[in-house]
Amino acid sequence: MSYLYIYDNFLSAKKYQSSLYKIENRLVDLGIKGKVVRLNVLKNMNEVVEDGIKADITTVVVIGDDLSFSKIINIIAKKDLVLGIIPVNNKSKFAKILGVPPAHQACEILAQRIIKEVDLGMVGHYYFIDSATITNEETTVKFGSYNASPSSKQNIVSFNNLNVLSELNIDNKFNPTDGQLELVIQNTDVLLTKNKSTTILPFTKVSVECQQPGAFIVIDQITKLKPPTTVQIAPNKLKVIVGAQRMF
Amino acid sequence: MFKEENPAKDIKTADTVIGASVKVEGDFNSDHDIIIEGSVSGNVKTKNNLKIGKNSKVKAEISAKNAFIAGTVTGNVVVQDKLHVTSDAEIKGNITASLIMVELGAKLNGQCRITPTPEALNNNSLPKKE
Incomplete structure (x- = not known):
């Protein structure tokens, strides 16, 4: 089982650094560390996932907010991959629905790996x-x-x-x-x-x-x-x- | 005394709700409870309970298990079990049900037909004869 961790653009701000360190340390402790990619203007989510598939990743974890999670849906839905999320704060509504606590606490949920298949809606394609x-x-x-x-x-x-x-x-x-x-x-x-x-x-x-x-x-x-x-x-x-x- | 136990009267939420600001046209079929507060024209059919609110306007052939009508209905109403027509209701069409309760002030313009089911005959909810 190999993991790809995608950090959304806005996480490059300094205020997120300590939270990201805690997440990274916890992932190492739990033995679920993987490849880390930080998005920026030159790297978009789609390319990152495509590269990950070539490297045989099975699980994509997005670290970000509700908009980050919504963006990844359209990429993941067409692939045979499992999605995990780590919300950087406690404002994420998706995380609440999925039962995922904020920041480093979400790592425990990733390690437990309870996978559910959920419906998606489609507007056109x-x-x-x-x-x-x-x-x-x-x-x-x-x-x-x-x-x-x-x-x-x-x-x-x-x-x-x-x-x-x-x-x-x-x-x-x-x-x-x-x-x-x-x-x-x-x-x-x-x-x-x-x-x-x-x-x-x-x-x-x-x-x-x-x-x-x-x-x-x-x-x-x-x-x-x-x-x-x-x-x-x-x-x-x-x-x-x-x-x-x-x-x- | 008529024992009030119409499940359609007490629907507070339903899978299907047609709100006051919406107009529905066509054949509307459902297996679940329906609440209508808006305007519907065509046919309305449910295998469960139907509640038609006070200000709703329905021009349709209606079929339901139980029904509670407080709005304006133009069309025939066929109810398998219990039909409750409130004092605010206005029905232009024939009504058919096993048990019918009509409140004082309701406007009915059509034929009324009682068709008791075996279940209705067996329970004690029918009016007792003096």
Whole structure:
């Protein structure tokens, strides 16, 4: 079993040095050290993983934040690799969902190596782990036998696998192992009656159309794609190392 | 006395919720509980419970196991077990169910048909004859 550790760009800042030393020492203690690559303007994640595959790595561990983890999803999903994450602080929502504690404490979880297969969502050919969102009142979502569309202005139309990154005002956390995604449509200016203004429709595949020419879908708060497009589930697409405190 | 035990009345959350700001058109089928607070036209069919909220507008043929209707429905309603029609409800269409409760003030425009199931006959939730 060989590990590739990818440090995201922003970790080159001095304030992360002591935290990174602790992580590196703990990995050595646990006997799971591996090749370390620090990303910079000249080295992107995709190239690093491709090089790792040539060197027979089996597990890619990303050290960073939620945006770092979301970036790696699209690279890992197409390969037969296991993903591990080490969040550098306790703000990572993905880490909480996966039951991974912050900084050097995450090394214990990596060493225990509990691997779960989780679903991913797909917008066109682009994978997402959390959600894809459109803020547009002229959106139509076409299911097999019916269509759903917001009937008033200022609606968020969100396709969810987890729902930790989106700006939706709902308590639901969706299950990323249930083989389906959830469409959530919520009126942004109705906070007091959130339950009555929130639509939740489970699906496996839909097509999305927008009447407004400038509309786009924001994927995991990183990438933007233009409709029309399809949104569908990619079941059990990602192998990820999780902790016992995971939320699914 | 009519013993109130309609599971559709007490749905607080469901896998499928059509909110007040959404319009759904077409054939809507589900195996799970459905809550409708918005507008639906076409057909609505569930093998479980259906709750239609106060301000919702449904133009559809409806089929459900149990149903609680407080909004406006245009179309026939077929319920396998229990149907509760509140005082705010307005139904333009025929209703069929094993047990029907209609609150004072509800507007019904259509035929009403009771079709008791063996389960309904065996339990004590039917009104007792004086």
